[in-house]
Amino acid sequence: MERHTNENEARTRGDLVAPQNVIPAERFFKKLPELAIVGDEQSVDRIAYELLNLLLDSTGADIGQINLLPRGGRVEKVCIVKDGKPWLGADMGLLLYNPSKGFSGRVTSTGKTLVVEDIWAEVDKKEPNPFLEISGFMDRRYLEEIKKPVASSMFLPIKRNNEIFCTIELSRYRGKAPFNSADQAPLDDFAAQYGSVIINYLLDTKNRIALNTAYYKLNNISRLVASNGKIDYTDAVAAYRTLSAADLGFAFFRRGEGYACHALYLVAWCREEIREICFPEFKPSEDSVLCNSSEISYPVEGNWNCRRLQRFRNRIVTHTGIKTKDQQFLLGIIDKIRSYVVYPLHMLNQDLGAIHLASSRNDFCEYLHMSPFLSLYNALLKSFLLNERVVDLLSQVSLKIHNPGFYCLGGLKTALMQENRELLSNAKIIGALNCLDDLLTELHEKGKILICRTRSIHLQKWLRAWINQKRSHQPSIEISMIVTPAVPQNCHVRANYEHLETLFENLLANSMRAIAERQSHDRKVVGKIDLTLSKNGNELEVRFQDNGHSYSTVSGRGTPQMQAIMQELNGSFIREKQPYCVHLRFPYKIKEDQEVHRED
Structure with missing residues (x-):
């Protein structure tokens, strides 16, 4: 041509x-x-x-x-x-x-x-x-x-x-x-x-x-820790799935310490499918990545036929404590792995777990290493896991001081009275027993320091402070609040700050995505979020609405989390679709001026 x-x-x-x-x-x-x-x-x-x-x-x-x-x-x-x-x-x-x-x-x-x-x-x-x-x-x-x-x-x-x-x-x-x-x-x-x-x-x-994703996940985890709630391991792993090159992987989370048998929570994923599997009793090998005392230089690189991966496969095959479907899912992932990199979650000599980033591609380790953002997320996640363990250990100490601690002390006093009543008239022995009683009482109370407690919160004031903060974080979005005249001046709800932050941060994140979806079709649209605080019978109601468009959900975990919190607070969560808006209803109590001043 x-x-x-x-x-x-x-x-x-x-x-x-x-x-x-x-x-x-x-x-x-x-x-x-x-x-x-x-x-x-x-x-x-x-x-x-x-x-x-x-x-x-x-x-x-x-x-x-x-x-x-x-x-x-x-x-x-x-x-x-x-x-x-x-x-x-x-x-x-x-x-x-x-x-x-x-x-x-x-x-x-x-x-x-x-x-x-x-x-x-x-x-x-x-x-x-x-x-x-x-x-x-x-x-x-x-x-x-x-x-x-x-x-x-x-x-x-x-x-x-x-x-x-x-x-x-x-x-x-x-x-x-x-x-x-x-x-x-x-x-x-x-x-x-x-x-x-x-x-x-x-x-x-x-x-x-990636930074926003890591920030959002860590914020959620920090509120869970502050509320004594267990870390949602499946949600915590989402950052590793979205910010790394791994199409396969495992996240190991250990409860307990040392080589003894303790519960192991394993979150495994293969592309979009993900499962959380619990091994009630799992004792790792002494040179396992799950043991902080093992002499391993991290990150660990490996391939499909390495001893470490094959040993784990054999453990899965012979383990009788998991369902057949879960076992097949794990074996399917292991058999697909061609390259992997392992990062530890250990901190302060605590065996907290490990992250196993893997791929079905050969010779792929150099691409599986964590990015700076993911490394930061991993470091902060370790501190949250450590905090969760400390809270758990303190709770166990408090329980053990109560039983058998106090019961043993009571038994000692009873035995002394039965064997030699005169000893209880000895000032030194009585003083020692009283000191021991005081010590156990003090330790028992300190063991409950990190227990989550609700408090009386002036919802209107809290919302205004939260909105002011979010306006500075999201200057391109118009956020407003209307308080209807029927709302009493000194009405308070029973909650804690972590509860409220989790609720409204979830709603804000949903609104930001909805607004972004609309702006993708019309760039001239200015995002708006409107909150209305009103009185509904014996409850305070917050109506949360935006001017965004509907979008495809990623995990669908936000709504169940908000529903669970509102149920815990004896309130209710109501969602409308046309137009889309959310109603949060809280039981409230009117506080007298003296009570307000005393609390302030």
Whole structure:
């Protein structure tokens, strides 16, 4: 076919027009601040989508993909665009991939742009085709809709100093002219001039999301600890699943200490499926990662056939204390593991557990290490786990002082009276017994210091203080509160600050997501959250409403948590869908002025 034709004739026949020498990036950079305005995963999707469309339009390509491969973060296909439209969905299971395989692997090893005339050719440059070697393991839909329609592809590395932390793949449909050096030159120039800036910005956006995720999870855990509630291990593990490159993993949480048999809570996940399994009695091996006294240098790296992993598999096979379905789930994960990295949760010589980040990809350990945000989360989680154990130990000490402590002391006094009544008239013996009684009483009371207690809280004042704080945290959102005239001046509810923070932080997080969903369709919308405090019979009612749109829930754990808290406070949780709003109803008591001043 004659390729030197004028532009109009080429377009009429459907041929490709030679790309411009320079890819116009100005329009993309002007839109960049708008693309990131939402501040969640939608921002990442928008940035990647706009970047791919720019490159597709400039090169005459039909399908584009962006693959992120930062050290210590999620290695993932972050975006796929086909015919100008987003194709990749989070539910497709394609986000995680192995950057060392296929043509992308060749690019990461050489550090140079790779142009392939036909990705389906049996031989590529006298070498076995690396794509065909892995095509049999690919997702069927991805293979049929993204790979089979194309022939020529170009793989572009994006570098940060000498590190390749992203690859961009552009493909043309079969029947179109293949990519050549004239197509490659402007892409190489674009990558050298703008590539690292754009991808760094995209990663910075992901890091802000990661920081918010870690902050939100740690905030929830801190309130649980303060309320003496048990840490929700499944929820605590969510950060490791979303902020790491692990598609498989285990989180071990130990209760008790030393080598004795103690309860072990194991949270295991395989992609989107997650289960929490309890081993009522589990004694780890002396050189186990679950034992702080073992001489291990962390983090521990391993692969599918290492002694440590196979020993754990044998323990699961022979353990009789778990359900068959749970056993099969755990064995299925272990059999999929090809690479793993273990981080400890030990602190102050306490065996608290371990985090096992794993992958079904071979030679993948370097990508499984924790990012700075995840390392921070891991360090703080250890302190919360330690605090939980201290509270538990103090509670046990208090109980043991009460029984058998006081009973033993009473038994001693009774025995002395029966054996030798005169001894009880001895001032020194009486003094010693009284001192022992005082000591046990003091220790018993101190053991209850960290017990969660409710208190009388002026709900209206607390809400105003909370709103003022959130206005400074979320200046782009309008937060208002209306107090109806029927609300008594000195009405108080019985709760604690952790209860209230958990309730309203959950509601705020839901509203922020709903507002972000609406802003993704209409960027001019100003987010609004309205609270109304009113009297409803013998209860105070807080009505919480926003101007956002409905969205797909991630875990669905927030509502049950709020319902449980309101039930504990003898109140009620009511949710309406049209329009969406939440009603929290608290029993209240009117306090006299003297009581208020005395408490203040």
